[in-house]
Amino acid sequence: MAASSNAEQTHLQDMEEGDAGMEERDMGSDEGEGEDGMGVDNSEEEEDNSSEDEKENEAEIQRLEEQLSINAFDYNCHLDLIKLLKQEGELLRLRKAREKMAELFPLTEEIWLDWLKDEIRLTEEEPNRDKVYELFETAVKDYICPDIWLEYAQYSIGGMGSPGGMDKVRSIFERAVTAVGLHVTKGQAVWEAYREFENAMQSTVQPPPGMILSREEQELLKAQIERIHTLFRRQLAVPLMDMESTYAEYEEWSEDGVAETVVHQYKRALQQMAKCRPFEEALIAAEPPKLAEYQSYIDFELKEGDPARILMLFERTLAENCLVPDMWAKCTIYLDRQLKVKDLVLSTHERAVRNCPWTMGLWKSYLLALERHGADHPTVSDVFEKALTAGFIQATDYVDIWQEHLDYLRRRVDFSKESSKELEELRGAFTRSLDYMKQDVEERFGESGDPSCIIMQIWARIEALHCKNIQKARELWDSIMTKGNAKYANMWLEYYNLERSYGDPVHCRKALHRAVQCTADYPEHVSEVLLTFERVEGSLEDWDVAVQKTETRLNRLNVQRAKVAEKEANVARQEEDKSDQRRKNKGDKTAQKKGQKGTRAGEKRKAEQDDYHDQWNDKSATKRHRGHGDQTADERMETEAGLFGRKAPPGYKPAATGNKRDQQGAAAAVQKHNDDDDKPELRNDNSSVFISNLAYTLEEPEAKLRTLFETCGPIAQIRPVFATKGTFKGYGYVQFESTVSVAEALKLDRREVEGRPMFVSPCVDKNKNPDFKVFKYQTAMEKQKIFISGLPFSCNKEQLEQLCKSHGTIKDIRLVTYRSGKPKGLAYVEFADEAQASQAVLKMDGMCVEDNTIAVAISNPPRRNLDKPGSNRPMMDMPRQVFGARGRGRTQLSLLPRSLHRQSGLVSKVENGTAAEQVPAAGETKPLSNSDFAKMLLSK
Template sequence: MAENETRDSPLSLPEELPPQPVEQVTSINGNDDNDQSMADAHNPKEDSDSDSDSDTESDSDDEAQLNLQIQTLEAELSNNPSNYDAHVQYIRALRKQGDVEKLRQAREAMSALFPLSPELWREWARDETTLSSGPEALPAIEQLCERGVLDYLSVDLWCDYINFVQDYDPLVRECSTNGISKARNLFERAVIAAGLHVAEGSRIYEAYREFEQAIALTIGETDIESREKQVQLIRNLFFRQLSVPLANLRSTLLTYKTWEAEQGSTLGVDPNSLDGLPSNVASAYQKALDLLNARTHFEEQIARKDIPDDERLQKFMTYLNFEQSMGDPARVQILYERAITDFPIYADLWLDYTRYLDKTIKTSSTVKAVYSRATRNCPWVGELWVRYLLHLERVHASEEELSTVFEKSLQCTFSSYDEYLDLFLTRVDGLRRRISSTSKTEDCLNYDLIRDVFKRASDYLSPHLKNTDSLLRMYSYWARLESKLGKDIVAARGVWENLLKISGSMLGAWEGYIAVEVAEGHINEARSLYKRCYTKKFSGTGSEDICHSWLCFEREHGSLEDFDIAVQKVTPRLEELQLFKTQQETKSAGSSDQRETMKKTPREKRKLHSDLTEDQSPAKRRKNMSQNLKMTNEKDRVEAAESVEKSKVEVISTKPESASKRETNDQSPRKPKHYNDQCTAFVSNIGVQARYEDLRAFFSDVGGVVAIRILTDKFTGKSRGLAYVDFSDDAHLAAALAKNKKNLLGKKVSIARSDPQHSKKKGTFGPKSTSKHGVGDNQSANAGQSDSKDSASRPKEHSGSQAQVNSQKSRDERVELKGKNTFAVPRAVRPLGWSSEKPGGTEGDGDEKPKSNDEFRKMFLKK
């Protein structure tokens, strides 16, 4: 057999290994004589003794350092077996040390966890070939090569495998019938695996042709039939290669013409000429050449090593899109294999590859092998494991195989707990389908397997998925299967109860449980669940929703007594929730107002205060300041309080962004600052939760409502339980007064006509009260006019002093204290110059002549 010039040298230690001490190299080679000769070569007799000692000391230091490195790597791998780089470094260190057994164990350990790169497989096979290449070692090395070509696509590894069989298998080397059959089978496998590799596939064909040409040389000249048969076989190999778009296609055509010339044909040696070629060969070659030219640009792009990996991967994806558009699944698959060889841990690439195979490739063994490799390269991607399980179910894999893959998946680390949940549910789905199928199921399949998967999922995921829809979905599925497939309603209820212990604050958990009981017709059980959960606090509007759901349930399924009980229990709960909601809204509104106030500049605050105080006259402001000190009559105090409250509403209404404006749209955009209250009802004992809409609805049967003003606390913004309702006319007001003591939101409200003139008639604080509701201070104005007239009729010489006296008298005469509480009235002491007797016998008319100092002295001496 002719020697294959294109293959590598026999498997041996690679030249790229770092220099090793002589004893390390020979120990792995197992050749003591060579060890001695190489040692002599490195230690000639003419070297001095000092040089020998120095070399020995240096070797000892290197060996100690290597041992320390190995111990460190062993500790690292013991703590973290999934450290890929540590595995690679450990294997390198053991190769340098020459410990064959530990090296084999290290490689097997790494191979059990990770797919090895083609370089690592080639290195392993070469080491084993160097250690032992006898017939007894042949099956073990072939097995290594088989494992290597399954991990990644590598033309180099296929060539090493083929060369090893040709060189070391006696049957192949002797060209026996079995040996030739074995070699041809191996070549055909290599062609299928890598024959469409555009850049390197031609190497497989060339090795195949050289093997067949070597066989042709062993056929005798007399065996013409065998020689013709072999020549035709070689011609077919040329034809197959010329039909595939591979690199060096023109060179292959030239080789074919040369070979045909050796067989006696005259085809010429011009690689660009197709003259003389059989029509089928010329047509196939031209088509392959066109396909190659269309791919040359893509091949140049993915072959670049000077660009980042991400950019190069994008070039692969562009190339893949092109191949998929051409519609040849075999070429697409080869290109995917080339891409994952260069980018083995890119999960998206594996996902695309497996998705394409699921749609196009019908060979189950091929797709299953790809899924197995995908989950070994990217074990942290839960979707790959899920799709792997689904594929195994599609191809009717055994329960043992499915269980093995499932258990492997649970040993991986995923980025989210939802990925674990998806795995558990996928496993349950498969078991359910196989148990429920009408065909005969396996003897080992029963519902206990499903229950076990659910229990494991609950134990692992419940602490992490508490109060989530994902956990609710799993438990709902579990309870449904317990009831339908397991035929155990008690167990189904136990599943729901377990969920309530974990996620009892989820409205969906209670609703799901109740829905199942209602669907099964268990009305009493569903009612008991409502009674357990209607007082619970759920997020959002869940608390109100469950109350309304209970009422709806009783309407549809319960008796009148059941409905009344539900209403009796639900109504206080709804009122409580509404009150809490109102408080939260008020608090939120108050916080918003406070933030707006804090944003105002000091100048704006001063301006706002000035605007509020400028609306009142100086005399009115003085009366406001002394109001609380002069009040004596209880009834007057109540009326004054009413006026003050209405005044607060007016002030609040003038403030920008007030709480009342945000809570209702019933008020006009620009409210007046004062109200005459000519046709207004004063409403008290209103519930604090009442809103403008509630009052408007309360008076809807009356009609004629013009405006509604609810009194609020100026500090907290909360309702004071008081309101003014303006009506369009007296008729509507009278109808509204007829609703006195009617219920509004559960409270009997008091309704009376607002009469701001009543306080003025009493004479206490009438001007004060009415002015706050928009009525002018008539008495004050009249008094001022009277004083002006008096001043005009008096002599000019007394005008200055008389004005002071009149001002004092005006203030004193306005104050008229009535009622029983007159303890504050000064009875014995009078202001200096005051006399109860008035000239003319009329109070309040004229002025008393001022007394001199002598007159005062005589007056006191007489007393």
Template sequence: MEAFEKSPVGQDTGMDESDTVENPKTSLKSSSDSEDESDQKEQLLTLEYELSTNPSNYDAHVQYINLLRRSGEIEKLREARENMNTSFPLSPEMWIEWAKDEASLLNDSNFESVEKLYQRGIFEYLSIPLWCEYLNYVQRHDKKVCDCSADGISKARNLFERAVTAAALHVSQGSLIWDAYTQFEQSILLTIDQSDIQAKEKQVQRIRSIFHRHLSIPHANLESTLLAYKAWEVEQGNSLDAESGNVFGISSHVASAYQKAEEMYNARAHLEDQITRQDVSESERFQHYMSYLDFEKSCGDPARVQILYERGITDFPVSSDLWLHYTRYLDKTLKAGNVVKDVYSRATRSCPWVGELWVRYLLCLERGLDSEKEISAAFEKSLKCTFSTLEKYLDLFLTRVDGLRRRISSASGDDSLNLSMIRETFQQAADYLSPHMKNTVGFLHLHAYWARLELKLGNDLNAARGVWESLLKSCGSILEAWQSYILMEIELDHINEARAIYKRCYSKRFSGTGSEDICHSWLCFEREFGTLEELNHAEQKVTPRLEELQLFRLQQESKCLTGATDQREQTLKNTVREKRKSGSSAIDDHSPAKQQKHTSQNKKLHKRENTQGLNLTEVNDGEEKKGKVEEQVNEKQMKDTNPTKPRIYTDQCTAFVSNLSITAKDEDLLQFFNDVGGVTAIRVLLDKFTGKSRGLAYVDFEDDEHLAAAVAKNKQMLLGKKLSIARSNPKQHKRYSFSRTAPGEEASNQSGKHGSSVSKESGENSKGSRAPHVSQSTGRKRDERIQLQGKNTFAVPRNVKPLGWTANRPGSRTEDDEKPKSNDEFRKMFMKS
């Protein structure tokens, strides 16, 4: 081997010292060699430091081994290979290289150490060249095999049978194993004495059987195998056409098997060409492998599918998708056994970053009834790997707990297992995941599972409560944590303990509507389990809290609304300011002559106004008119920027929704009617002055069938409020729109009859239109039906009901009301009061 070839010590090289010194070429060569050695040492030191800090660096391992192999440091090289193999599987080429290096250093007495290297190599990957090297090494260096002793021949045959089982179905290279097997048996035939006819005939039958098995398997060299078989039969004295490629002359069952194998190979020939081509990309080859696998699965031969998977992972050793497909197939077909366990062991070493492989590896060990020591070792090894998400670690911990629970609960459980192991695993998971998974659903599920097992397996209520309390210390802002804790106490019929938890958490602030939800949940709990006094006590606690939360949310909405309004106003001001600037700049852009003319005209106009005696009031009036004109221009600009007109809805197939939460949006209603379907438009009515929801909405549907289904959802809950859903009827409102009613009655009709006028207003409000702010109290007072005493109603506002106004006779008035009052009548009226 070149790497370890060294000049023998004391060998005469044909040069003396003077030649070495005086020859410039020799001197340059020696200096370059010394520079290479120094560079190698520096690189070795760098790689040693890199591997000490990062043992998972695959490329650093390969470079380090190659440098040590060139430098000839045997012990370090052996140690480097062992270190790499603890973290990664070695490629078949690396195993062959390692075995050859060790074989060149050791004599035949140390044959077993090299043989172990070959055995380790064939375990990790399916490689025909590696198998051939292994078989050749045994035949050449195993003394028993070389001497053709009974033990040696038996050992060689067993090894060949292992090779045939592992690789004989390899379509493109499997014939190499068969040929080596045949040649070995033929060499054994030559060692048998010619006088021992019985032993010789037995050996001939053994060779014939190997040929028959070989001819029944589809492979790339079927025809050449048939020719070799015929030639061998001719040597044994049988009359066959050895040069013909047909099956004429051989036994019928062999011919039938050969023809079937030929058909199978022809069906796979194009697939073999695709996966063995070297002029395609890796991704294309991978897709060809997957197509080939689909074909083999459709044929229904698990052995062929497994061989093809082994070929695939040899070509793509770090493809996690391929390993996952392979292990899933084995779980489905073989379910358990050493074969599946070995594949999972190799998969986790090839792709240690795939959490799913580790989880299924643990399940495979559990199905195979492996010892707790082996399962625990695999679990601890998985925790040392690096996964993409923390959920992968959580899945591993839960899988480990699941296995312990099942084995403890089963009748055939290991006596060494106990609840303390489950507690230790849960505690390890909590410590490991707590810094990164606080306030997550997964972390909550872990503790809920823990508490449930404390009750079920340990029958320890205090331990279960301790689990919940430890969770609340770190994740007290999760509403679900409190609710799950309360649910456990309720299921155990511990009503007072559940009530105590409600008292602890009802005043806490949770995300979203969680604070309101826990308050309503407490009231519901007291209605179902508490006394009247306890319900009253809960209402006294909860009511101020709900009012506080409602006020807080209104303030937040007001801030958001104010911020949006201020932003629009600022944008409008900036637009007007820019236009004014552009107008003033237009004057500045005039020529000096025009500027002078403009100035003189202004002076004359000012002088004329002074001579005409304009007072200050008239000047102010002019400025006010100018300001009004500017405001009209601004309003026109605002209208121009938003030229769209509100749509007018006919409400022909529309549902009217009332008692709607003020926080409800279009998306909430769409989700609410999702099971009904057919929604074409949603209009939430907004207050014209505040811009907030009025608790009313119109929902348009495609047809009456969907509308009827929507109305059927009447009295169902949405965001904590029971909705009132009815069909909108614009025709009913038109019957009342021609009658003269009071303003208060008209407003009630608009909201109660679901008329088209409200629908028009909803079209405007739904677009977010805003009006100047007016207090709600003033609006309410104007809407009330105020009764004035006496008949002096000539100054009454239009929206106040005058005295004597009746619904039946809206136009009736007395003559006294229309007759003007004289000064004496006014004086008498005031004197009476």
């Protein structure tokens, strides 16, 4: 009662202070109006400004409400709307906005406390307390929050005067210590609040000094004192921070001292707290979200094996990492396998999918848990329908969730009956799933997500095995084959096995004959299966037909393969001939230029040559006495200068040679080095890297490259490539002493050097390895990485990091640039996990950055085409129409002879049911290269 009166007095004081403030403002406005009219003008201006602000705020509120009507899952939009409504004092609209947000998302502790305090102020009268109680019950379900439980208990104290109010307060406190009493850092506050309440109740039954209590009053006082003893004993048995002060308080409060059993429990809890303290200190010192520290803590508690503490630690972790699907999955797996308490398991699964709705695995686990704990069919179906609207990020996720639902429906069917409601529902679900894959999933992702028709295969097996309806199974397999699967051997063998198990030999034979004709990836294997089948089942006539068909098919296939190999060899020879011809032409041009230059140089060149020969004769005589290995660096430099007829190009490093013949060979090698654009011969390609895209104006490239790569390991030599005039050509080679350094050097790829991205790639002789291609980045979906387009060209890595770091831990940022180093306005940002990337997409897509509206999506780059022009493999899946400089001709006539018109059919090579690459189908020709067209025209 005392607590209730205090709360009421506090509210009355607040109301009186508010009334006084209103009176002061009214008096102030009256006084202002009495001063020579100035007060009136100011008030009018203030009213005009306030009205304009109100109009702007109302327009913004309407805009936010309209945006939420389009996309109800915009989390930041909900927050902005709630903030603006609270600022405007729109209490009813504010309540509705919060309720809509709570239906879609679990709310944080701060949002709940703000909402609860507003509702408490709105419902001061006693009859409306039940609404606040209901709101508290909803709040404590989202996360385990000690502060919300404390607020709940404090609010319930204000209703002690109502019937059953005392019991309700104690009930809420009991639930609070059960829910958060094991919270190592914040649980003590809940225990202390509970004890303070019971101490206050004791003071109401404690008699004044000298007063004699009746027997009933004595029993009541004794029971109250025992309640406080019990609370102390229960708290001291739990490992909590600063539990030593609680024990000292108990010693002081207890008149009879502390029992031995309590001391024993306290010491054991103290020992457990000593084990937990390093983990708690690590959490205090760490920066949010502290996922690694929590993970180590959880692993420790799992070894200890106390379910209550494990669950509490999971709840603490999830409160700070609510958007990490892996942590929710780990928690739900623990509950499914260890505790198996229905209410606890299902509520945790529900919270998991509300926090991470984009994660298919959580929905799948939720559906299994519902079935495992006997949930009714409407509930399971409702959860499945919600999963379909969750917005998964992959087409295959929808296939998996449909498979899980179909498995559930299949387990409900009693196949001993020929027909039942459950069986019809199962067949209807299969039909709906196929329509869903064709319409919704293909429209959103551009792919079906089920190229191998797994759902249809399962349906066919169910019809054949359980329903004994082999005809329906055959119809389904025919549909599967018409969806582009007829060229895969494994699909035909699946069909054959189905017929072998539930069909008859006639249909088995038909399936294998069709397989021999249609299979494009492994026809030999299908042929072998057909022959084996005829050995077991067939007659002599059947055997002869099978042998004839398989031999015909394989012979035709071998001829096609020989033609393909011959064409590839011809193309390789042509490319080699072209390369040799280009090299020869370049050498002729270089020799011609040198001859012209020599004619112009005339007497100066002759004088330099005479000097060179004189120096050579002197040094040769000296060298014959010293030996081949004693030539000095200065002498080699003079020799090379003579070879060039001028000063050697910067960065040139001559090789030590022995006699005059060797030096002449070295001169020829130097000449080839400077004149040829191709890679010079290195002593060891395995320990070398190729550097390109450097600026031509780079000063002292050798020194610059040495500075860049000396951290990768000991360098054997650096060879920048120069033109005949001595200018740097923008590329070169770095050879290390060890192959281990190459991996470190490749990490410097795309490092910016004087405003241009430097390209670093393995040093490979492409004449010996014509198919060698290097592409650094992934071309498949990367769930932990986002792709940003529309960035301003002035945006750098630091600005982008500031923009993205609020959404998660950033591992890497890559700005996409042209070869010149100019930005393209594109970037890739890699986060620590896929949950952070997904949240970044939700919150950043459509954001304005320096007046640019950026687009953000999960990184899913298209397949990069690395085929060479002129190779037999098509450059793209569909042929491109190439027009001249003036575009499409008026007549639209094709100048290509009809004999050269050939349609190319592409099929996908499949390994283990997965499409790998496209190759020409059997019986179909590949697109011809330019050289093939030339041969065909010349042969006419």
